[in-house]
Amino acid sequence: MNSKLETCAADCHPASVPDYTPVPELRQLQLKRLQAVVARAWQNVALFRSRMEECGLAPEDVRSLEDIARLPFTQKSDLRDNYPFGLFASPMKDVVRLHASSGTTGKPIVVAYTKEDVDVWTSVLVRCYASCGLHRGDIIQIAYGYGLFTGGLGAHYGAEGLGAVVVPASGGHADRQIMLMKDFGVTAMCCTPTYFLHLLDRADELGVDMKKLPLRAGVFGAEPWTESMRKHIEERSNIEAFDIFGLSEIIGPGVGCECRRHQGLHIFEDHFYPEIVDPETGAPLPDGTEGELVLTTLSKQAMPMIRYRTHDMTMILPGRCECGRTLRRIGRIGRRSDDMLIIRGVNVFPSQVETALLAIEGALPHYQIVLTRAQGLDQMEVQVEVTPQMFNDKIGALQELHKKLQGSLDRVLGIRVRVSLVETNSIERSEGKAKRVIDRRTS
Numbered sequence: 001m002n003s004k005l006e007t008c009a010a011d012c013h014p015a016s017v018p019d020y021t022p023v024p025e026l027r028q029l030q031l032k033r034l035q036a037v038v039a040r041a042w043q044n045v046a047l048f049r050s051r052m053e054e055c056g057l058a059p060e061d062v063r064s065l066e067d068i069a070r071l072p073f074t075q076k077s078d079l080r081d082n083y084p085f086g087l088f089a090s091p092m093k094d095v096v097r098l099h100a101s102s103g104t105t106g107k108p109i110v111v112a113y114t115k116e117d118v119d120v121w122t123s124v125l126v127r128c129y130a131s132c133g134l135h136r137g138d139i140i141q142i143a144y145g146y147g148l149f150t151g152g153l154g155a156h157y158g159a160e161g162l163g164a165v166v167v168p169a170s171g172g173h174a175d176r177q178i179m180l181m182k183d184f185g186v187t188a189m190c191c192t193p194t195y196f197l198h199l200l201d202r203a204d205e206l207g208v209d210m211k212k213l214p215l216r217a218g219v220f221g222a223e224p225w226t227e228s229m230r231k232h233i234e235e236r237s238n239i240e241a242f243d244i245f246g247l248s249e250i251i252g253p254g255v256g257c258e259c260r261r262h263q264g265l266h267i268f269e270d271h272f273y274p275e276i277v278d279p280e281t282g283a284p285l286p287d288g289t290e291g292e293l294v295l296t297t298l299s300k301q302a303m304p305m306i307r308y309r310t311h312d313m314t315m316i317l318p319g320r321c322e323c324g325r326t327l328r329r330i331g332r333i334g335r336r337s338d339d340m341l342i343i344r345g346v347n348v349f350p351s352q353v354e355t356a357l358l359a360i361e362g363a364l365p366h367y368q369i370v371l372t373r374a375q376g377l378d379q380m381e382v383q384v385e386v387t388p389q390m391f392n393d394k395i396g397a398l399q400e401l402h403k404k405l406q407g408s409l410d411r412v413l414g415i416r417v418r419v420s421l422v423e424t425n426s427i428e429r430s431e432g433k434a435k436r437v438i439d440r441r442t443s
């Protein structure tokens with residue numbers, strides 16, 4: 001645990017009480033809410049009703065939590081196909097907010113909230129902050145983007161709900177972010193882990209020592225990051241770094257969050273029901289087995305999601321957390337079932353590359369994967385930034401580093417990829433989610 005956090009009374013916010021609900025009571029609540037949300041979706045969402053009918057099911061058929069496995073899945077394509085408002089279960093007069101996720105191609109996906117949905121969203125974020133040991137009096141800077149992306153406003157409402165002082169910085173403008181952190185005595189930072197890395201680099205250039213600032217916690221999410229990255233961040237800033245998870249389709253940030261034990265992310269199960277399924281067959285998988293996370297919103301009004309296929313690969317961790325929360329935990333999300341690269345017949349995930357690189361001293365956690373195709377064969381190049389000292393050193397040191405990185409990547413990936421060492425700051429920095437893969441294959 002980080003010494004700067006020792007002084008705060010963790011979990012002091014009354015909103016975190018539901019985190020400790022006895023399991024039988026929690027399961028009863030989940031069943032009641034599941035039955036209600038299925039009935040609501042059946043009555044108001046044509047797509048869901050027809051899918052249920054195709055399976056020969058009616059809402060009354062949900063008699064136990066296990067019955068959830070009989071319900072049809074919802075996919076991202078369902079949101080696209082019903083763009084913009086086709087999956088709403090509330091009349092427009094009850095909707096108070098729309099968000100949208102950019103999507104890589106074509107139209108974005110749209111999500112809606114009633115006033116009650118926004119209140120639930122705020123309440124789960126308050127519980128996230130409380131589980132990170134934050135409370136009233138903390139000064140929380142939100143550097144997730146504000147706007148259609150759920151990160152900024154979600155984190156903002158939660159921090160206000162906690163009673164903290166909110167600095168709504170939004171994304172970008174690194175120098176100004178650092179100035180605010182310093183001048184306002186910011187104690188917690190919310191942004192993507194890669195953006196925080198960028199701030200660390202920029203602070204170094206500006207001669208600001210993050211370790212000396214009052215900053216003591218980071219609530220980082222919206223993209224995969226590894227334990228090695230956490231170590232790197234914590235060592236350079238002397239903060240405690242927490243992983244927060246969420247997705248627009250379900251609510252935004254705040255579906256789950258780490259507590260101070262850092263042994264997985266607690267899912268706020270009274271509002272979001274997690275299942276793990278085989279990504280190929282959709283069959284349920286037992287706790288402790290990795291598969292695709294499927295989530296059902298238990299209390300969402302405006303846009304309920306029943307068995308939504310997230311494509312995020314993780315597992316439900318068996319056993320209880322030492323923190324005393326009764327909420328089940330998922331493992332950190334390292335990869336998505338749809339971001340797998342197949343390089344000359346071998347499956348490669350970008351997160352494996354990060355693990356391999358950060359195992360080696362001298363490489364910075366700024367990297368990019370460039371895919372090309374030559375004579376019908378896929379080629380993968382990993383570009384890695386190295387510390388300025390390395391570039392100034394004798395050529396032998398660079399060759400040595402190259403050899404170590406190559407060896408580490410060979411071991412972790414199981415195939416040979418090209419490694420290129422590049423100068424600090426030559427890989428484009430992102431203000432939000434990092435773009436790790438540049439695909440230059442033409443067909």
Ligand code: DLL
Nearest residue numbers: 101151221222223224244245246247248252253333
């Ligand atoms: O990224 C919501 C969010 C904002 C979460 C701020 C945390 C903090 P979307 O843009 O809809 O929503 O993207 C959701 O991002 O399915 C995961 O693939 C990925 N993701 C989100 N959090 C994490 C995390 C927001 N902690 C998609 N670790 C999800 C790994 C994450 N991946």
